[in-house]
Amino acid sequence: MSALAGRVCSTPRLAGTRPSRSLLYSLGGYLLLLLLAACEHATTLIDPTAPADTTVDDGTVQKATLTVTVALTGNDSLLASLVGCEGGILRDAEVTIERSGTPGSLQSATTDAAGRVRFERLLPGTYAVSVIRVLTPDEVAQFPGEDADVNAFGGAARIGVSPPSTEMVVQAVAGRRGSLVISELSLPLPWLPAGYEYRYGQFIELYNNSDTTIYLDGKVVVRGFINGARGSAASPCDLHEPWQNDPEGIWTDLIEAFPGSGHTYPLAPGKTVVVAVDAIDHREFHPGLQDLSRAEFEFIGPADVDNPSAANMRTLGKEFGGGILTHGLDFGLVDVVTVLAEPVDVDSLTRDNIPALLSPEHWRIPGEKILDVLTASPTPAIEATVPYPPCARYVHENFDRQRAAVLDHKKLDGVQRRVFATLPDGRKILLRTKTSSTDFVARYPATPGFIPD
Numbered sequence: 001m002s003a004l005a006g007r008v009c010s011t012p013r014l015a016g017t018r019p020s021r022s023l024l025y026s027l028g029g030y031l032l033l034l035l036l037a038a039c040e041h042a043t044t045l046i047d048p049t050a051p052a053d054t055t056v057d058d059g060t061v062q063k064a065t066l067t068v069t070v071a072l073t074g075n076d077s078l079l080a081s082l083v084g085c086e087g088g089i090l091r092d093a094e095v096t097i098e099r100s101g102t103p104g105s106l107q108s109a110t111t112d113a114a115g116r117v118r119f120e121r122l123l124p125g126t127y128a129v130s131v132i133r134v135l136t137p138d139e140v141a142q143f144p145g146e147d148a149d150v151n152a153f154g155g156a157a158r159i160g161v162s163p164p165s166t167e168m169v170v171q172a173v174a175g176r177r178g179s180l181v182i183s184e185l186s187l188p189l190p191w192l193p194a195g196y197e198y199r200y201g202q203f204i205e206l207y208n209n210s211d212t213t214i215y216l217d218g219k220v221v222v223r224g225f226i227n228g229a230r231g232s233a234a235s236p237c238d239l240h241e242p243w244q245n246d247p248e249g250i251w252t253d254l255i256e257a258f259p260g261s262g263h264t265y266p267l268a269p270g271k272t273v274v275v276a277v278d279a280i281d282h283r284e285f286h287p288g289l290q291d292l293s294r295a296e297f298e299f300i301g302p303a304d305v306d307n308p309s310a311a312n313m314r315t316l317g318k319e320f321g322g323g324i325l326t327h328g329l330d331f332g333l334v335d336v337v338t339v340l341a342e343p344v345d346v347d348s349l350t351r352d353n354i355p356a357l358l359s360p361e362h363w364r365i366p367g368e369k370i371l372d373v374l375t376a377s378p379t380p381a382i383e384a385t386v387p388y389p390p391c392a393r394y395v396h397e398n399f400d401r402q403r404a405a406v407l408d409h410k411k412l413d414g415v416q417r418r419v420f421a422t423l424p425d426g427r428k429i430l431l432r433t434k435t436s437s438t439d440f441v442a443r444y445p446a447t448p449g450f451i452p453d
Protein backbone atom coordinates (compact mmCIF):
# COMPACT_ATOMS: atom_id res chain seq x y z
CA MET A 1 0.00 0.00 0.00
CA SER A 2 1.11 3.44 -0.78
CA ALA A 3 3.03 5.88 1.30
CA LEU A 4 -0.08 8.00 1.08
CA ALA A 5 -2.09 5.59 3.19
CA GLY A 6 0.78 5.29 5.60
CA ARG A 7 0.74 9.01 6.14
CA VAL A 8 -2.98 9.01 6.72
CA CYS A 9 -2.81 6.12 9.15
CA SER A 10 -0.15 7.85 11.17
CA THR A 11 -2.15 11.07 11.38
CA PRO A 12 -3.75 11.27 14.84
CA ARG A 13 -7.47 11.99 14.69
CA LEU A 14 -8.12 13.01 18.25
CA ALA A 15 -9.94 16.10 19.38
CA GLY A 16 -7.29 18.65 20.09
CA THR A 17 -4.97 17.58 17.32
CA ARG A 18 -4.76 19.41 14.06
CA PRO A 19 -3.97 17.28 11.07
CA SER A 20 -2.80 19.10 7.99
CA ARG A 21 -5.77 20.61 6.22
CA SER A 22 -4.05 20.43 2.88
CA LEU A 23 -3.44 16.71 3.27
CA LEU A 24 -7.06 16.11 4.18
CA TYR A 25 -8.46 18.12 1.31
CA SER A 26 -6.07 16.59 -1.16
CA LEU A 27 -7.54 13.19 -0.47
CA GLY A 28 -11.20 14.03 -0.73
CA GLY A 29 -13.45 13.56 2.23
CA TYR A 30 -14.80 10.08 1.78
CA LEU A 31 -11.67 8.54 0.41
CA LEU A 32 -10.09 9.77 3.59
CA LEU A 33 -12.86 8.33 5.68
CA LEU A 34 -12.47 4.98 4.00
CA LEU A 35 -8.78 4.94 4.62
CA LEU A 36 -9.30 5.95 8.22
CA ALA A 37 -11.95 3.32 8.67
CA ALA A 38 -9.52 0.80 7.29
CA CYS A 39 -6.80 2.11 9.55
CA GLU A 40 -8.95 1.56 12.63
CA HIS A 41 -8.18 -2.09 12.42
CA ALA A 42 -5.32 -1.78 9.97
CA THR A 43 -7.33 -3.69 7.42
CA THR A 44 -5.44 -4.37 4.25
CA LEU A 45 -5.55 -1.00 2.63
CA ILE A 46 -7.03 -0.23 -0.68
CA ASP A 47 -5.47 0.65 -3.98
CA PRO A 48 -6.88 4.11 -4.80
CA THR A 49 -6.55 3.39 -8.50
CA ALA A 50 -8.79 0.30 -8.43
CA PRO A 51 -11.89 1.22 -10.41
CA ALA A 52 -15.37 0.63 -9.09
CA ASP A 53 -17.74 -1.36 -11.28
CA THR A 54 -19.01 1.41 -13.50
CA THR A 55 -20.65 -0.70 -16.17
CA VAL A 56 -22.65 1.56 -18.42
CA ASP A 57 -25.21 1.06 -21.11
CA ASP A 58 -23.21 1.46 -24.30
CA GLY A 59 -25.95 0.06 -26.51
CA THR A 60 -24.17 -3.23 -27.16
CA VAL A 61 -25.32 -5.20 -24.12
CA GLN A 62 -28.42 -7.31 -24.55
CA LYS A 63 -31.00 -6.33 -21.97
CA ALA A 64 -33.02 -8.63 -19.73
CA THR A 65 -36.43 -8.74 -18.14
CA LEU A 66 -36.89 -9.80 -14.52
CA THR A 67 -40.24 -11.02 -13.26
CA VAL A 68 -40.63 -11.32 -9.50
CA THR A 69 -43.51 -13.12 -7.80
CA VAL A 70 -43.96 -12.57 -4.07
CA ALA A 71 -45.28 -15.62 -2.21
CA LEU A 72 -46.16 -16.56 1.36
CA THR A 73 -46.56 -19.91 3.07
CA GLY A 74 -48.08 -21.35 6.25
CA ASN A 75 -49.38 -19.02 8.92
CA ASP A 76 -48.02 -16.00 7.07
CA SER A 77 -50.20 -16.93 4.11
CA LEU A 78 -53.24 -17.14 6.40
CA LEU A 79 -52.46 -13.70 7.82
CA ALA A 80 -52.09 -12.26 4.34
CA SER A 81 -55.48 -13.66 3.38
CA LEU A 82 -57.01 -11.57 6.19
CA VAL A 83 -55.81 -8.42 4.44
CA GLY A 84 -56.95 -9.30 0.94
CA CYS A 85 -53.99 -11.35 -0.29
CA GLU A 86 -55.47 -14.76 -1.05
CA GLY A 87 -53.72 -17.85 -2.33
CA GLY A 88 -50.29 -17.34 -0.83
CA ILE A 89 -49.58 -14.34 -3.05
CA LEU A 90 -48.69 -10.85 -1.83
CA ARG A 91 -50.21 -8.01 -3.81
CA ASP A 92 -49.48 -4.29 -3.34
CA ALA A 93 -45.97 -5.07 -2.13
CA GLU A 94 -43.09 -2.79 -3.02
CA VAL A 95 -40.31 -4.69 -4.75
CA THR A 96 -36.90 -3.02 -4.95
CA ILE A 97 -34.00 -4.24 -7.03
CA GLU A 98 -30.39 -3.10 -7.09
CA ARG A 99 -27.66 -4.35 -9.38
CA SER A 100 -24.65 -5.57 -7.44
CA GLY A 101 -21.72 -3.19 -7.61
CA THR A 102 -23.71 -0.46 -9.34
CA PRO A 103 -24.52 2.41 -6.99
CA GLY A 104 -27.62 4.31 -8.01
CA SER A 105 -29.21 1.36 -9.81
CA LEU A 106 -32.14 1.08 -7.41
CA GLN A 107 -35.56 0.56 -9.00
CA SER A 108 -38.84 -0.27 -7.37
CA ALA A 109 -42.36 -1.21 -8.41
CA THR A 110 -45.54 -2.56 -6.80
CA THR A 111 -46.88 -6.09 -7.24
CA ASP A 112 -50.14 -6.62 -9.09
CA ALA A 113 -53.12 -8.79 -8.12
CA ALA A 114 -51.09 -11.87 -9.03
CA GLY A 115 -48.32 -10.82 -6.65
CA ARG A 116 -46.09 -10.12 -9.61
CA VAL A 117 -43.92 -7.29 -10.85
CA ARG A 118 -41.76 -6.99 -13.93
CA PHE A 119 -38.60 -4.96 -14.52
CA GLU A 120 -37.60 -4.32 -18.13
CA ARG A 121 -34.36 -3.51 -19.93
CA LEU A 122 -32.02 -4.53 -17.13
CA LEU A 123 -28.31 -4.91 -17.56
CA PRO A 124 -27.37 -8.53 -16.94
CA GLY A 125 -25.79 -9.15 -13.56
CA THR A 126 -26.52 -10.10 -10.00
CA TYR A 127 -29.40 -8.26 -8.40
CA ALA A 128 -30.43 -7.87 -4.79
CA VAL A 129 -34.21 -8.04 -4.56
CA SER A 130 -36.14 -6.91 -1.52
CA VAL A 131 -39.86 -6.90 -0.85
CA ILE A 132 -41.88 -4.97 1.68
CA ARG A 133 -45.54 -4.47 2.34
CA VAL A 134 -46.14 -2.32 5.37
CA LEU A 135 -49.51 -3.06 6.96
CA THR A 136 -51.82 -0.36 8.21
CA PRO A 137 -52.99 -0.41 11.83
CA ASP A 138 -56.50 -1.22 10.50
CA GLU A 139 -55.13 -4.28 8.72
CA VAL A 140 -53.23 -5.45 11.80
CA ALA A 141 -56.45 -5.12 13.82
CA GLN A 142 -57.86 -8.02 11.80
CA PHE A 143 -55.13 -10.41 12.98
CA PRO A 144 -55.62 -12.79 15.93
CA GLY A 145 -54.13 -11.65 19.23
CA GLU A 146 -50.95 -13.70 18.99
CA ASP A 147 -50.15 -11.98 15.70
CA ALA A 148 -50.96 -8.44 16.81
CA ASP A 149 -47.23 -7.63 16.74
CA VAL A 150 -46.97 -8.20 12.99
CA ASN A 151 -46.60 -4.89 11.16
CA ALA A 152 -45.34 -5.85 7.73
CA PHE A 153 -44.52 -8.63 5.31
CA GLY A 154 -41.04 -8.63 3.86
CA GLY A 155 -38.52 -10.77 2.06
CA ALA A 156 -35.29 -10.65 0.09
CA ALA A 157 -33.21 -12.69 -2.30
CA ARG A 158 -30.37 -12.39 -4.79
CA ILE A 159 -30.53 -13.60 -8.34
CA GLY A 160 -28.45 -13.63 -11.48
CA VAL A 161 -30.36 -11.88 -14.26
CA SER A 162 -29.57 -12.82 -17.86
CA PRO A 163 -31.22 -12.13 -21.22
CA PRO A 164 -33.83 -12.46 -22.45
CA SER A 165 -35.78 -13.01 -19.23
CA THR A 166 -35.43 -14.30 -15.70
CA GLU A 167 -38.23 -15.29 -13.33
CA MET A 168 -38.02 -15.72 -9.61
CA VAL A 169 -40.19 -16.22 -6.54
CA VAL A 170 -39.38 -14.31 -3.36
CA GLN A 171 -40.76 -15.75 -0.13
CA ALA A 172 -42.08 -13.04 2.16
CA VAL A 173 -42.51 -13.51 5.90
CA ALA A 174 -44.33 -11.62 8.62
CA GLY A 175 -42.24 -8.92 10.30
CA ARG A 176 -42.82 -8.36 14.00
CA ARG A 177 -42.30 -5.18 15.94
CA GLY A 178 -39.92 -6.73 18.47
CA SER A 179 -39.23 -5.56 21.99
CA LEU A 180 -36.15 -3.40 22.55
CA VAL A 181 -35.29 -1.71 19.27
CA ILE A 182 -32.86 0.86 17.89
CA SER A 183 -34.89 4.04 17.49
CA GLU A 184 -32.09 6.39 16.44
CA LEU A 185 -28.41 6.41 15.63
CA SER A 186 -26.59 9.69 15.13
CA LEU A 187 -23.06 9.88 13.70
CA PRO A 188 -22.24 13.55 13.23
CA LEU A 189 -18.80 14.47 11.96
CA PRO A 190 -18.53 18.26 11.83
CA TRP A 191 -15.40 20.01 10.74
CA LEU A 192 -14.49 22.41 13.52
CA PRO A 193 -13.10 25.90 12.93
CA ALA A 194 -10.04 24.80 14.87
CA GLY A 195 -9.20 22.52 11.96
CA TYR A 196 -10.21 19.00 12.81
CA GLU A 197 -13.22 16.70 12.57
CA TYR A 198 -15.11 16.12 15.79
CA ARG A 199 -16.49 12.61 16.12
CA TYR A 200 -17.47 12.23 19.75
CA GLY A 201 -21.05 13.49 19.36
CA GLN A 202 -22.34 10.05 18.40
CA PHE A 203 -25.22 8.47 20.28
CA ILE A 204 -27.62 5.58 20.00
CA GLU A 205 -31.19 5.76 21.24
CA LEU A 206 -33.14 2.61 22.10
CA TYR A 207 -36.89 2.26 22.53
CA ASN A 208 -39.20 -0.20 24.24
CA ASN A 209 -41.51 -1.14 21.36
CA SER A 210 -43.35 -3.79 23.39
CA ASP A 211 -46.18 -3.73 25.90
CA THR A 212 -44.16 -4.82 28.93
CA THR A 213 -41.24 -3.39 30.92
CA ILE A 214 -37.79 -4.38 29.67
CA TYR A 215 -34.68 -4.54 31.85
CA LEU A 216 -31.63 -3.22 30.08
CA ASP A 217 -29.21 -4.95 32.46
CA GLY A 218 -26.64 -6.97 30.55
CA LYS A 219 -28.11 -6.35 27.12
CA VAL A 220 -25.41 -5.57 24.58
CA VAL A 221 -24.80 -2.92 21.94
CA VAL A 222 -22.49 -4.23 19.25
CA ARG A 223 -20.65 -2.78 16.31
CA GLY A 224 -20.91 -5.55 13.76
CA PHE A 225 -18.04 -6.47 11.46
CA ILE A 226 -17.86 -3.62 8.95
CA ASN A 227 -14.24 -3.55 7.88
CA GLY A 228 -15.10 -5.84 5.00
CA ALA A 229 -18.11 -3.81 3.90
CA ARG A 230 -16.32 -2.65 0.75
CA GLY A 231 -14.34 -4.65 -1.71
CA SER A 232 -10.99 -3.88 -3.23
CA ALA A 233 -8.34 -5.76 -5.13
CA ALA A 234 -6.44 -6.50 -1.94
CA SER A 235 -9.52 -7.31 0.11
CA PRO A 236 -12.28 -8.53 -2.22
CA CYS A 237 -15.82 -8.98 -0.94
CA ASP A 238 -15.52 -12.74 -1.43
CA LEU A 239 -12.84 -12.85 1.24
CA HIS A 240 -15.13 -11.69 4.03
CA GLU A 241 -18.42 -13.00 2.70
CA PRO A 242 -18.55 -16.09 4.97
CA TRP A 243 -18.55 -13.83 8.04
CA GLN A 244 -20.64 -11.00 6.59
CA ASN A 245 -23.32 -13.30 5.26
CA ASP A 246 -23.41 -15.85 8.06
CA PRO A 247 -27.00 -17.07 8.58
CA GLU A 248 -26.14 -18.13 12.15
CA GLY A 249 -25.31 -14.72 13.54
CA ILE A 250 -23.42 -11.42 13.27
CA TRP A 251 -19.64 -11.18 13.80
CA THR A 252 -18.08 -8.49 15.92
CA ASP A 253 -15.11 -7.57 18.07
CA LEU A 254 -16.72 -4.58 19.78
CA ILE A 255 -19.32 -5.56 22.38
CA GLU A 256 -20.61 -3.16 25.02
CA ALA A 257 -22.99 -4.25 27.78
CA PHE A 258 -25.39 -2.29 29.94
CA PRO A 259 -24.43 -2.33 33.61
CA GLY A 260 -26.79 -3.61 36.28
CA SER A 261 -27.48 -6.81 38.14
CA GLY A 262 -30.69 -7.91 36.47
CA HIS A 263 -33.40 -5.45 37.48
CA THR A 264 -31.44 -2.22 37.89
CA TYR A 265 -32.43 -0.40 34.72
CA PRO A 266 -36.10 -0.85 33.76
CA LEU A 267 -37.43 0.68 30.55
CA ALA A 268 -41.20 1.07 30.39
CA PRO A 269 -43.16 0.58 27.16
CA GLY A 270 -42.89 3.63 24.91
CA LYS A 271 -39.79 4.98 26.67
CA THR A 272 -36.38 5.79 25.20
CA VAL A 273 -32.88 5.48 26.57
CA VAL A 274 -29.82 7.27 25.18
CA VAL A 275 -26.30 5.87 25.16
CA ALA A 276 -23.79 8.56 24.24
CA VAL A 277 -20.19 8.14 23.21
CA ASP A 278 -19.62 11.06 25.60
CA ALA A 279 -22.44 12.26 27.89
CA ILE A 280 -21.58 15.94 27.60
CA ASP A 281 -23.02 19.03 25.94
CA HIS A 282 -21.44 18.81 22.49
CA ARG A 283 -22.85 22.18 21.41
CA GLU A 284 -19.76 23.62 23.04
CA PHE A 285 -17.80 22.25 20.08
CA HIS A 286 -20.31 22.84 17.27
CA PRO A 287 -23.77 24.47 17.42
CA GLY A 288 -25.33 21.73 15.27
CA LEU A 289 -24.41 19.03 17.76
CA GLN A 290 -26.58 17.83 20.62
CA ASP A 291 -26.62 18.30 24.37
CA LEU A 292 -26.06 14.72 25.54
CA SER A 293 -25.23 15.65 29.14
CA ARG A 294 -28.44 13.98 30.29
CA ALA A 295 -27.83 10.72 28.42
CA GLU A 296 -28.56 7.82 30.73
CA PHE A 297 -25.47 5.85 29.65
CA GLU A 298 -22.11 6.48 28.00
CA PHE A 299 -19.31 4.47 26.45
CA ILE A 300 -15.93 4.69 28.15
CA GLY A 301 -12.50 4.55 26.55
CA PRO A 302 -8.95 4.79 27.86
CA ALA A 303 -8.65 8.60 27.48
CA ASP A 304 -12.13 9.87 28.10
CA VAL A 305 -14.48 12.17 29.91
CA ASP A 306 -16.66 10.42 32.50
CA ASN A 307 -19.97 12.03 33.47
CA PRO A 308 -20.88 10.58 36.88
CA SER A 309 -24.61 10.99 36.21
CA ALA A 310 -24.44 8.75 33.13
CA ALA A 311 -23.90 5.07 33.91
CA ASN A 312 -20.90 3.57 32.16
CA MET A 313 -21.31 0.79 29.63
CA ARG A 314 -19.07 -2.23 30.19
CA THR A 315 -16.65 -3.39 27.52
CA LEU A 316 -17.02 -7.12 26.87
CA GLY A 317 -15.29 -7.34 23.50
CA LYS A 318 -11.90 -6.07 22.49
CA GLU A 319 -10.56 -3.43 24.86
CA PHE A 320 -10.37 -0.01 23.31
CA GLY A 321 -6.80 0.88 22.53
CA GLY A 322 -5.52 4.15 21.25
CA GLY A 323 -6.35 5.82 17.99
CA ILE A 324 -9.90 6.87 17.40
CA LEU A 325 -11.50 4.60 20.00
CA THR A 326 -10.13 6.52 22.97
CA HIS A 327 -13.63 7.69 23.94
CA GLY A 328 -15.25 4.26 23.78
CA LEU A 329 -17.33 2.61 21.12
CA ASP A 330 -17.51 4.35 17.75
CA PHE A 331 -20.30 3.23 15.44
CA GLY A 332 -18.35 3.78 12.24
CA LEU A 333 -17.63 6.39 9.60
CA VAL A 334 -18.67 5.11 6.21
CA ASP A 335 -20.85 2.05 6.77
CA VAL A 336 -22.80 0.93 9.81
CA VAL A 337 -23.79 -2.42 11.27
CA THR A 338 -25.28 -1.81 14.70
CA VAL A 339 -26.70 -4.71 16.67
CA LEU A 340 -28.73 -4.90 19.85
CA ALA A 341 -28.76 -8.27 21.61
CA GLU A 342 -29.68 -10.13 24.76
CA PRO A 343 -26.91 -10.62 27.36
CA VAL A 344 -24.06 -12.79 26.13
CA ASP A 345 -21.23 -14.69 27.80
CA VAL A 346 -18.38 -13.69 25.52
CA ASP A 347 -16.20 -16.62 26.61
CA SER A 348 -18.81 -19.06 25.33
CA LEU A 349 -19.41 -17.33 21.98
CA THR A 350 -18.09 -18.90 18.79
CA ARG A 351 -14.75 -17.29 17.89
CA ASP A 352 -12.90 -17.01 14.64
CA ASN A 353 -10.05 -15.11 13.06
CA ILE A 354 -11.20 -13.04 10.10
CA PRO A 355 -8.49 -12.74 7.44
CA ALA A 356 -6.74 -9.54 6.34
CA LEU A 357 -7.32 -7.74 9.64
CA LEU A 358 -4.61 -6.62 12.03
CA SER A 359 -6.94 -7.49 14.89
CA PRO A 360 -8.48 -10.65 13.46
CA GLU A 361 -10.22 -12.17 16.48
CA HIS A 362 -14.00 -11.83 16.33
CA TRP A 363 -16.98 -13.33 18.11
CA ARG A 364 -20.34 -14.32 16.72
CA ILE A 365 -23.50 -12.95 18.32
CA PRO A 366 -25.88 -15.86 17.69
CA GLY A 367 -29.08 -15.14 15.84
CA GLU A 368 -31.33 -16.20 18.73
CA LYS A 369 -29.79 -13.48 20.92
CA ILE A 370 -30.25 -10.67 18.41
CA LEU A 371 -33.00 -8.18 19.20
CA ASP A 372 -32.52 -5.62 16.47
CA VAL A 373 -30.16 -4.59 13.69
CA LEU A 374 -29.49 -1.40 11.73
CA THR A 375 -27.38 -1.54 8.59
CA ALA A 376 -26.65 1.66 6.69
CA SER A 377 -24.40 3.12 4.02
CA PRO A 378 -23.88 6.60 2.53
CA THR A 379 -26.58 8.44 0.59
CA PRO A 380 -26.61 7.74 -3.17
CA ALA A 381 -25.01 11.13 -3.84
CA ILE A 382 -22.12 10.38 -1.53
CA GLU A 383 -21.95 6.76 -2.63
CA ALA A 384 -21.26 7.97 -6.15
CA THR A 385 -18.04 9.56 -4.84
CA VAL A 386 -16.83 6.51 -2.94
CA PRO A 387 -14.35 4.64 -5.13
CA TYR A 388 -14.91 1.25 -3.48
CA PRO A 389 -18.23 -0.47 -4.10
CA PRO A 390 -20.14 -1.85 -1.15
CA CYS A 391 -20.27 -5.62 -0.83
CA ALA A 392 -23.60 -7.27 -1.52
CA ARG A 393 -24.53 -7.81 2.09
CA TYR A 394 -23.31 -6.44 5.41
CA VAL A 395 -25.26 -9.06 7.39
CA HIS A 396 -27.32 -12.10 6.42
CA GLU A 397 -30.89 -11.42 5.37
CA ASN A 398 -32.08 -13.33 8.45
CA PHE A 399 -31.11 -10.20 10.39
CA ASP A 400 -31.59 -7.33 7.95
CA ARG A 401 -32.83 -7.49 4.39
CA GLN A 402 -31.47 -4.26 2.96
CA ARG A 403 -29.28 -1.47 4.26
CA ALA A 404 -30.52 2.10 4.47
CA ALA A 405 -28.57 4.37 2.11
CA VAL A 406 -28.98 7.44 4.30
CA LEU A 407 -25.66 8.33 5.93
CA ASP A 408 -24.34 11.85 5.50
CA HIS A 409 -22.13 12.64 8.45
CA LYS A 410 -21.88 16.32 7.62
CA LYS A 411 -25.62 16.84 8.06
CA LEU A 412 -25.44 16.21 11.80
CA ASP A 413 -28.75 14.40 11.66
CA GLY A 414 -30.11 11.23 13.15
CA VAL A 415 -30.98 7.99 11.38
CA GLN A 416 -34.42 7.46 12.86
CA ARG A 417 -36.80 4.54 12.91
CA ARG A 418 -40.15 5.43 11.43
CA VAL A 419 -43.32 5.47 13.47
CA PHE A 420 -45.73 2.71 12.49
CA ALA A 421 -48.73 3.68 14.59
CA THR A 422 -49.70 5.78 17.57
CA LEU A 423 -51.90 4.15 20.22
CA PRO A 424 -54.91 6.01 21.70
CA ASP A 425 -52.85 6.87 24.79
CA GLY A 426 -50.21 8.52 22.60
CA ARG A 427 -47.65 5.73 22.84
CA LYS A 428 -45.86 5.17 19.55
CA ILE A 429 -45.24 1.80 17.95
CA LEU A 430 -42.20 1.92 15.71
CA LEU A 431 -41.91 0.25 12.34
CA ARG A 432 -39.76 -2.87 12.41
CA THR A 433 -39.68 -5.03 9.32
CA LYS A 434 -36.04 -6.13 9.59
CA THR A 435 -35.39 -4.05 6.47
CA SER A 436 -33.32 -0.98 7.36
CA SER A 437 -34.07 0.74 4.06
CA THR A 438 -37.76 0.65 4.93
CA ASP A 439 -37.58 1.17 8.66
CA PHE A 440 -35.14 4.09 8.89
CA VAL A 441 -34.94 7.62 7.53
CA ALA A 442 -32.45 10.41 8.18
CA ARG A 443 -33.85 13.50 9.86
CA TYR A 444 -32.38 16.77 10.95
CA PRO A 445 -31.96 17.59 13.71
CA ALA A 446 -31.18 14.50 15.72
CA THR A 447 -33.66 13.90 18.54
CA PRO A 448 -31.89 12.24 21.48
CA GLY A 449 -34.39 11.06 24.08
CA PHE A 450 -37.63 11.39 22.15
CA ILE A 451 -39.44 10.01 19.12
CA PRO A 452 -40.56 12.71 16.68
CA ASP A 453 -43.89 12.39 14.88
Ligand SMILES: [Ca+2]
Pocket (backbone or CB within 6 Å): 276, 277, 278, 279, 298, 299, 300, 301, 304, 305, 327, 328
Ligand atom coordinates in the same frame (compact mmCIF):
# COMPACT_ATOMS: atom_id res chain seq x y z
CA1 LIG B 1 -16.84 8.26 26.26
Ligand SMILES: [Ca+2]
Pocket (backbone or CB within 6 Å): 183, 184, 205, 446, 447, 448, 449, 450, 451, 452
Ligand atom coordinates in the same frame (compact mmCIF):
# COMPACT_ATOMS: atom_id res chain seq x y z
CA1 LIG C 1 -34.93 10.31 18.97
